[in-house]
Amino acid sequence: MVEDRKVRTPLFSIVKRDDLPKYKAIIIRIATFIATFFFAMLICFFVIKENYFEIIGTLFKGATVVSKGKILPWRLLMDTALLLAFAIAIVAPFKMKYWNMGANGQVLVGALAAIVVMFFMEDFAVKSTFNNVIVIILMLLASILASVIWAVIPAIFKVFFKTNETLFTLMMNYVASGLVGYVNYVLAQGKKESPGIVNADSQAGWFPVIVDKYFLPIIIILLITVVIYFYIKKTKHGYEISVVGDSINTAKYVGMNTKKIIIRTLIVSGIICGIIGFIYSSAINHSIDPNTCGSLGFTAVLVAWLSNFSPIIIAGISFVLSFLTLGTSKVSSTYRLGNNDLSNVIIGLIFFAILICEFFIRFKLKFNQENNMYKAIKKLFSKKRKGGVEEC
Amino acid sequence: MKKLFNVLVLVLVAVFAVNLTACGGGKDKESFKIGLICLHDESSTYDKNFIDSMYRALEELRLEESQLELVTGIGENEQCYQKASELAQTCDIVFADSFGHEDYMIQAAMENEDVWFCHSTGTKAHTKNLNNYFNAFASIYQGRYLAGIVAGMKLQEMIDNEEITAEEAIMGYVGAFPYAEVVSGYTSFYLGAKSVCPSVTMKVRYTTSWYDYDKEKAAAEALVQTDNCVLISQHADSYGAPEACETLGVPNVAYNGSTASKCPNTYLVASKIDWTPYYVEMIKAKMDGKTVSSKDYTGTLTTGSVKLDALGQNVAAGTQEALDAAIEGLKNGTIHVFDTNNFTVGGQKLSSYLADVDDFGDFEKETEVISGGYFHESEYRSAPYFDIRIDGITEINE
Numbered sequence: 001m002v003e004d005r006k007v008r009t010p011l012f013s014i015v016k017r018d019d020l021p022k023y024k025a026i027i028i029r030i031a032t033f034i035a036t037f038f039f040a041m042l043i044c045f046f047v048i049k050e051n052y053f054e055i056i057g058t059l060f061k062g063a064t065v066v067s068k069g070k071i072l073p074w075r076l077l078m079d080t081a082l083l084l085a086f087a088i089a090i091v092a093p094f095k096m097k098y099w100n101m102g103a104n105g106q107v108l109v110g111a112l113a114a115i116v117v118m119f120f121m122e123d124f125a126v127k128s129t130f131n132n133v134i135v136i137i138l139m140l141l142a143s144i145l146a147s148v149i150w151a152v153i154p155a156i157f158k159v160f161f162k163t164n165e166t167l168f169t170l171m172m173n174y175v176a177s178g179l180v181g182y183v184n185y186v187l188a189q190g191k192k193e194s195p196g197i198v199n200a201d202s203q204a205g206w207f208p209v210i211v212d213k214y215f216l217p218i219i220i221i222l223l224i225t226v227v228i229y230f231y232i233k234k235t236k237h238g239y240e241i242s243v244v245g246d247s248i249n250t251a252k253y254v255g256m257n258t259k260k261i262i263i264r265t266l267i268v269s270g271i272i273c274g275i276i277g278f279i280y281s282s283a284i285n286h287s288i289d290p291n292t293c294g295s296l297g298f299t300a301v302l303v304a305w306l307s308n309f310s311p312i313i314i315a316g317i318s319f320v321l322s323f324l325t326l327g328t329s330k331v332s333s334t335y336r337l338g339n340n341d342l343s344n345v346i347i348g349l350i351f352f353a354i355l356i357c358e359f360f361i362r363f364k365l366k367f368n369q370e371n372n373m374y375k376a377i378k379k380l381f382s383k384k385r386k387g388g389v390e391e392c
Numbered sequence: 393m394k395k396l397f398n399v400l401v402l403v404l405v406a407v408f409a410v411n412l413t414a415c416g417g418g419k420d421k422e423s424f425k426i427g428l429i430c431l432h433d434e435s436s437t438y439d440k441n442f443i444d445s446m447y448r449a450l451e452e453l454r455l456e457e458s459q460l461e462l463v464t465g466i467g468e469n470e471q472c473y474q475k476a477s478e479l480a481q482t483c484d485i486v487f488a489d490s491f492g493h494e495d496y497m498i499q500a501a502m503e504n505e506d507v508w509f510c511h512s513t514g515t516k517a518h519t520k521n522l523n524n525y526f527n528a529f530a531s532i533y534q535g536r537y538l539a540g541i542v543a544g545m546k547l548q549e550m551i552d553n554e555e556i557t558a559e560e561a562i563m564g565y566v567g568a569f570p571y572a573e574v575v576s577g578y579t580s581f582y583l584g585a586k587s588v589c590p591s592v593t594m595k596v597r598y599t600t601s602w603y604d605y606d607k608e609k610a611a612a613e614a615l616v617q618t619d620n621c622v623l624i625s626q627h628a629d630s631y632g633a634p635e636a637c638e639t640l641g642v643p644n645v646a647y648n649g650s651t652a653s654k655c656p657n658t659y660l661v662a663s664k665i666d667w668t669p670y671y672v673e674m675i676k677a678k679m680d681g682k683t684v685s686s687k688d689y690t691g692t693l694t695t696g697s698v699k700l701d702a703l704g705q706n707v708a709a710g711t712q713e714a715l716d717a718a719i720e721g722l723k724n725g726t727i728h729v730f731d732t733n734n735f736t737v738g739g740q741k742l743s744s745y746l747a748d749v750d751d752f753g754d755f756e757k758e759t760e761v762i763s764g765g766y767f768h769e770s771e772y773r774s775a776p777y778f779d780i781r782i783d784g785i786t787e788i789n790e
Contacts, residue, residue, distance in 0.1 A: 189755050291469070
């Protein structure tokens with residue numbers, strides 16, 4: 001009986017690929033993107049039924065729109081920087097295999113804290129430039145503090161009570177949205193949903209504008225990116241994060257205090273979220289609503305993951321996604337589609353293509369010669385070839 | 393690698409060059425461009441009403457659909473400013489449809505003086521006093537008053553048929569937020585009903601959301617089952633309340649569109665704002681190079697901005713005649729919805745009231761709005777400012 005039992009071998013196995021040169025991987029990525037882009041544009045063409053190249057032109061125009069009197073497409077650059085910032089904020093926890101899905105919420109509470117300071121300190125800030133600088137610094141500190149608290153709560157529960165951080169951080173997002181809605185309502189004295197732009201006339205607590213409104217925020221985000229890159233790559237903390245990420249038991253075995261490392265990393269993540277929140281309130285929106293961050297916190301998860309946590313690739317993918325988001329939204333408005341569904345389909349397609357592309361760059365399929373189906377297919381093909389030769 | 397970089401730089405420069413050359417635009421009819429910024433997309437009944445009105449305006453003005461740039465899903469934040477500024481580069485006039493867009497529209501208006509920015513439901517145009525920024529609303533309280541007459545006629549019929557007693561003529565109202573817009577709406581609805589059914593009273597429950605099917609449904613159910621209401625109306629955007637009424641068999645007065653097909657047995661009537669006359673007037677003025685003196689546009693029954701949908705199958709006999717008389721009265725000024733003879737506050741008739749007409753963000757009530765025996769709603773600015781809680785209406789805060 002035992003001899004009769006057949007050993008089942010799968011048709012193929014997935015094997016890690018380590019022989020692919022870097023330049024080839026880059027070419028594959030670019031080729032995949034271009035092919036998917038033109039395929040996506042074909043879908044646009046079938047939906048819109050207008051000139052194919054005109055649609056592509058509209059998309060490019062929409063993405064790179066330059067405001068009156070400006071020479072750079074600041075909006076594209078700012079959107080790219082924001083997505084990059086969100087992704088950078090979650091890189092450290094993700095490297096540690098701590099799935100922080102709460103970047104949106106952490107940024108929101110930070111932005112909210114900054115707005116509250118800005119709202120109540122207007123009278124103090126308008127007295128002098130020095131006072132205004134103090135208010136801006138207080139806004140930054142309040143934002144960082146709020147974001148750190150929001151990031152650390154799930155981490156504490158994770159390390160001391162073994163709760164699931166994915167669910168916890170997700171739930172914290174909803175709490176943050178509700179809190180923003182409520183505080184807005186209170187600030188507007190229950191007369192409307194929000195006070196709108198805070199300090200619109202006095203501009204108290206507003207970040208200074210140099211070159212362009214978005215210039216300084218972009219520089220700050222680039223600086224954060226460089227700092228985090230060095231933090232992860234070159235410091236002892238960064239090394240500890242990767243050890244915890246590879247194996248928490250190994251980390252414990254070599255005497256690392258994993259609880260401390262997890263909480264410390266989330267403090268770092270919270271600080272970055274706090275700075276993003278501050279940028280939203282002080283430099284960009286000067287107001288807050290529950291949708292301030294859109295879904296950047298979630299898109300950033302995909303971006304960070306697909307980029308294998310490399311800041312340069314994160315920046316590249318952020319640029320591509322922001323470009324497409326702005327461009328497809330322009331296509332939707334120019335051709336009056338009445339919604340952003342087509343835009344979402346295209347972004348989804350691109351993500352899907354990047355996902356598949358990254359998979360095949362990192363892994364390859366290895367067919368098992370012993371598998372029966374493999375043998376059957378091989379036999380079929382060899383027979384056909386044989387037949388063909390005979391016919392000739 | 394260097395070559396690749398050079399090519400990339402060249403492509404980017406070329407793209408920006410295309411953009412720069414694409415800026416600007418003429419004022420003749422063919423090259424006239426219109427932008428419309430919507431909070432959600434056409435799946436929301438609120439935004440669909442604006443979009444449909446815009447298409448009707450284009451048709452009326454014999455403009456091509458391609459002259460419209462329709463932007464949907466724009467939040468009430470910096471996104472709105474960015475979109476409005478972007479549209480200002482190609483469009484001659486830009487409209488936005490949501491209250492929270494206002495500050496961002498003003499910001500864009502200040503930076504683009506040659507483009508008109510028209511914001512529906514906003515409050516700040518008359519205080520900002522910019523040459524290119526305007527507010528608009530409609531005297532929808534007139535429509536609510538008329539819808540109230542339909543409801544009152546139904547209640548009176550139920551009393552006459554001894555289905556309910558006069559004391560049991562309690563209406564329920566599902567409101568979104570306790571803001572002036574909602575208070576003005578439910579009060580005019582109540583006064584319309586009271587004008588034909590004197591014993592009517594009303595209870596109001598809030599959902600604290602403009603669109604929440606479950607909350608609106610639950611509020612309608614609570615009004616019927618807990619608060620003993622026998623007729624429901626609402627100021628919220630989902631089908632929650634009308635569908636709850638259809639299930640419970642309670643008459644319903646809808647808003648922003650007829651629910652006759654979904655709720656055939658309980659639908660009575662619906663009032664709504666038609667933005668077409670406003671769009672036509674503003675686009676035409678801008679196209680003809682005219683100036684608009686008033687910063688606020690208030691559409692009325694006379695301008696065709698306030699409309700009632702067709703009556704449902706179960707309205708009381710004589711409703712159409714009562715409506716016709718009221719419409720006539722409202723148009724010729726013999727009827728004022730907020731006539732101070734028709735309501736009391738704390739048992740007293742009102743002879744004076746200060747309202748927060750000038751929106752400086754301070755919520756200070758500074759403008760006398762009662763004169764000549766009635767509250768002058770939507771006359772000193774287009775957006776509603778009637779926020780008085782009158783006798784006969786109870787707000788339930790649980």
